[in-house]
Amino acid sequence: MTTIPPPGGAGAPQEMLCPFCLEPVSFDERQLFVRDDRQQYVTVDLSRHTSALRRFDTLRSAYQRCRNTDGVPPHFIPVPYLTHGSPLTVAMVGDSATGKTHLLTQMIAEIAESGLERYGITWQSVNPQEHSAFMTERVDRLRAGEMLEHTASTSFASFVEAVLLTGPDGATRPVAFFDLGGEDLRRTDELLRFLLGIDALIFVVDPLRALPLPHLDPLRGETKLSHTRGGDPAFQTVLDRLPRTGPYHGVAAAVVVNKCDLLRFEPPVDRWLAEPPPARVSAARFREESRDAYAFLRHHAGPAWVRPFDTVLRCTLHFASATGSHDRHGRFVHGTSPRRVLEPLVSVLAMCGVLGDGGTDGPAAVGM
Ligand SMILES: Nc1nc2c(ncn2[C@@H]2O[C@H](COP(=O)(O)OP(=O)(O)OP(=O)(O)O)[C@@H](O)[C@H]2O)c(=O)[nH]1
Ligand SMILES: [Mg+2]
Ligand SMILES: [Zn+2]
The missing domain is CATH 3.40.50.300 (P-loop containing nucleotide triphosphate hydrolases)
Structure with missing residues (x-):
């Protein structure tokens, strides 16, 4: 089983292409969302998580919003997709x-x-x-x-x-x-x-x-x-x-x-x-x-x-x-x-x- 590496702990976040719009993207803690019970994306603030385990668990199911909105609808990439090497x-x-x-x-x-x-x-x-x-x-x-x-x-x-x-x-x-x-x-x-x-x-x-x-x-x-x-x-x-x-x-x-x-x-x-x-x-x-x-x-x-x-x-x-x-x-x-x-x-x-x-x-x- 793989584990979620602490983002930022293993050097600079890796830059890759957004799988949907093909613009460059890399892990960014300030753009995180989770889905609520109604499947709506809601922002999540990791700075409130003092426990490392809780932080890992949140990141495991979190999404990052792609910054590109040029002619494309808002779209979200699962965080583990961004933090586990070359997709x-x-x-x-x-x-x-x-x-x-x-x-x-x-x-x-x-x-x-x-x-x-x-x-x-x-x-x-x-x-x-x-x-x-x-x-x-x-x-x-x-x-x-x-x-x-x-x-x-x-x-x-x-x-x-x-x-x-x-x-x-x-x-x-x-x-x-x-x-x-x-x-x-x-x-x-x-x-x-x-x-x-x-x-x-x-x-x-x-x-x-x-x-x-x-x-x-x-x-x-x-x-x-x-x-x-x-x-x-x-x-x-x-x-x-x-x-x-x-x-x-x-x-x-x-x-x-x-x-x-x-x-x-x-x-x-x-x-x-x-x-x-x-x-x-x-x-x-x-x-x-x-x-x-x-x-x-x-x-x-x-x-x-x-x-x-x-x-x-x-x-x-x-x-x-x-x-x-x-x-x-x-x-x-x-x-x-x-x-x-x-x-x-x-x-x-x-x-x-x-x-x-x-x-x-x-x-x-x-x-x-
Ligand atoms: N005999 C047989 N029929 C299959 C097999 N796989 C799928 N089908 C049938 O083929 C039809 C279409 O299957 P889908 O998987 O929906 O085809 P698709 O390519 O995804 O179709 P779209 O979503 O319209 O692009 C269905 O009626 C399935 O039952 C197979 O291995 N054998
Ligand atoms: Mg199909
Ligand atoms: Zn994108």
């Missing part, structure tokens, strides 16, 4: 109904069930109340068989959940997850400006849109989704928006063929779905799965669907199922059985240096 931001990408929210929810659920411990990573919430709300309002509902709702459109992008991850080397980093609705991800205005500071992208491929396999046609009819050879328009908008200095994008990326329960009899999907998580991170194993998923997508879906791999320097491909089955009228009657949902996240964490080095087959070599 990492991850965004889910894909058109509406590709399964981004279900996939992210299962990823967070598996982190909370210590699914990263096998790789030497421990976790703690960035904000205890928000984490608890995320677990109750999303994870518990989904695990009880309830389908989660479509993500509503927003006028300001903020992360839906953030965790503090401590790697094998003892270093802690905040990791924040953005999950916008598919329609919003196609916008070209300032809403998507946060993407300019993003570290990792998880592209979610929906087989119902990508694969012309005839056995998917009845479900396409039911869900009103149709097959398109032109790729996912949200992939396109997001890739176009990213800063690029050379021929390739510098972000870490994972492409996930999601809803693989719909493809469970298709080789090589059947084989990968049955694979248990590995004991340690192996770059060669990620390469093997990427090769299979690339060949599968390229063959069935065409070149537009593998564009993230072709334009991002470090990118792996994965097979996963967030729910294990398709919902029937908004319910998963047998509950959910997620498959391989953590692998894409482990891959981008490895690429971003959270899992350490590990030599030629270790985390530092993932996606090379």
